Amino acid sequence: MTSSANDYSGRYRESLALLGRAESAVPSQAQTFSKSWTQFPRGASPVFAERADGGFVWDADGHRYIDWPMALGPLLLGHNYPAVNDAVAAQLSNGAAFSLPTVAELVLAERLIDWFPYAERARFGKNGSDATSGAVRAARAVTGRDRILCCGYHGWQDWFIGTTTRGAGVPAAVSALTTPFPYNNIAALTELLETHSGAVAAIIMEPMGIVPPAPGYLEAVRDLATRHGAVLIFDECWTGFRIDLKGAFGKFGVAPDLACFGKALGNGVPISVILGRADVMDVFDEVFFSFTFGGDMLGIAAADAVLDVLEREPVLAHVDEIGSALMDGFRDLVEAHGLAENIGLSGYPGRHVMEFAGDGQDGLLLKSVLQQEGLARGVLAAGWHAPSYAHTHDDVKKTLDAYDAALGVIGDGIARNDLPQRLMGETVQAVFRKP
C-alpha cells in the first residue's frame, strides 16, 4: 500500500495555532480568499507563510516549499528579485508618496504607451480590480450605457462579483446590469448583444483564460464590439506578460479599446494600469478614478524595473520551458498512474490548472489529497501552477517526484475505495460554489 508521507501530527502546529488566533481577529482568517485555509486541506497543510525567496516559500513552522501559486501570479520574476528590490529601495529613500504627480509616473505611462501599440493613454491603480472597475466606469461614461458583458474573473468590485456565488452584499440592481458570457462562443455573445441592443457599454473579457481562443474568435469579438458601439476591454491581469510581452495583442494580434494589467506588472509590489485609446481614456478627465495611493512610487519603481528585466532577460522563454516541462511531466504521471479519467490539466506554460473529475465533493477530495501529499513533500500548490523566472528544472523534477508519490496515494485510495480516509485534513472548498 502506498502510504502518506507522514502522519501530519505536529507538522503544522504553529500554522494551526496561528489559525486559532486569527479566528478571533480576522474574518475568514485571511486577507485574500484564494490564499485562505479554505483552499488548502486544513489540518494537513500550512496556513501561514513567513518568508519567500526565488521560487520558494517558508511556512510558519519553518518548512520550505517550491511555490507554484507565486502569490496568485504576480511573482513572474520570482520572490525577492534583486533588480526590483533595488529599485524599490532606492525609491523608498527618495520618498514613497508625494502630494504632486511625479516625473516617474509620467515616464512609466509613456513607456507603457510605447510598449503597447494600441495604447495612447495610461492611468495607474493598485489592484487589478481598480483597473477593471475603472475601465468599466469609463466605458459606461463614454457610451452613456449601463450594461456590461463579461467573461472570466475581474475582481472583487460590485459590478462583477455580484454575478458570482460570492456576491453577498451587492445590490441586486447592480448585479442585474452585468451579464456573463461563455468563452469561445461567438453565437452566445452575438445573441446577448442583440438582446441588449444599444445598451451594452462594454465587453470585458480575459482574452485567454485557460484555453486558447478558437481561430477567429477574438477578431469576431472585436468586430461585434465595434458594430454594437461597445468598448472592448481586455482584462490582462493574468495574461499580461505571461503569454507574450505585449499581452494578448502580441500573441493574437487583436487590439482592445482598453486593457487592464496588474499582477506581474510590479512583481509583487502592488500596481495596476488601464491603457487604451485616447478617445475612451480621456473620459477620465471627468470620470473619478482617484485614490490616495494612485501613482504611489513603490509600485511605479517596481514596474519600471520589471519592464527593464523583461526587455533584457529571457523571462518568458524560461517560464515557457519550465512550465512546459511541468505540464508534460504531470500529464505523463497521471497517465502512468491510470488516473487520466480523474485528473486533467489545461492551460499554457505560464499558467495551467488541474481539473478533477467528479461532481463537487469528489473532485475537491482528489484535489485535497493531491495538495496534502504534495505539501508533505515540499510542494505548495492549489491545483494550478504559475511558473516564474526563478523556478528551475530541479524544482520541476522535485515537484514531479512529489506528484508521483501523491498520485500513488490517490490511485491506491481509489482502488481500495478508501480515498476519503487518506485525507488527514478537511476537504478544500470551491472558490465559486456551484449555484
Ligand SMILES: Cc1ncc(COP(=O)(O)O)c(C=O)c1O
Ligand atoms: C483576470 C483577473 N482580473 C482581475 C483580477 C483582480 O485583481 P486584484 O485581485 O489584484 O484586484 C484578477 C485577480 O485574480 C484576475 O485574475
